[in-house]
Amino acid sequence: MRTILTAVALASSVWAAVPALAGEKDVTLYKNPQCGCCEGYADYLRENGFTVTTKPTHDLAEMSREAGIPDEFQGCHLSFIDGYVVSGHVPVGTVKKLLTERPDIKGVTLPGMPMGSPGMSGTKEAPFEMLEITKSGAVGRVYARE
Numbered sequence: 001m002r003t004i005l006t007a008v009a010l011a012s013s014v015w016a017a018v019p020a021l022a023g024e025k026d027v028t029l030y031k032n033p034q035c036g037c038c039e040g041y042a043d044y045l046r047e048n049g050f051t052v053t054t055k056p057t058h059d060l061a062e063m064s065r066e067a068g069i070p071d072e073f074q075g076c077h078l079s080f081i082d083g084y085v086v087s088g089h090v091p092v093g094t095v096k097k098l099l100t101e102r103p104d105i106k107g108v109t110l111p112g113m114p115m116g117s118p119g120m121s122g123t124k125e126a127p128f129e130m131l132e133i134t135k136s137g138a139v140g141r142v143y144a145r146e
Helices: 002-021 036-047 060-066 092-101
Strands: 026-031 051-056 078-081 084-087 107-109 129-133 139-145
Touching (some): 026 036, 036 092, 060 078, 078 092, 092 139
Parallel strands (some): 026 051, 084 107
Antiparallel strands (some): 078 084, 129 139
């Protein structure tokens, strides 16, 4: 009987941790008001267990700069997830890696609007390289390739 109770308690604790492991996090996504691919990216995050609030803005470039992302490394939209900034069409595998590893950086960026990236049409032609945004506000090394 004690073994059964221990197994039930263990299963309950594991089950309670599943949402956190699955990446159920709140996301605030800032985008240009008429951008359809940004809505596609928001839907992609929702499909992968995130709760997304989109906020249209005409100040996206300035907000990205304030988040430490130089103009040439900015993505199509700007998301804030659990203390990190995620710029552009970053695949969910990289987002989950960021939230699991919790590196001492501001966040990650996938510059531009790469074809075939989450929320974008077209065919992916090469692995996407997500770059680190350092605490000092510089874009550093490649954080992940997908």
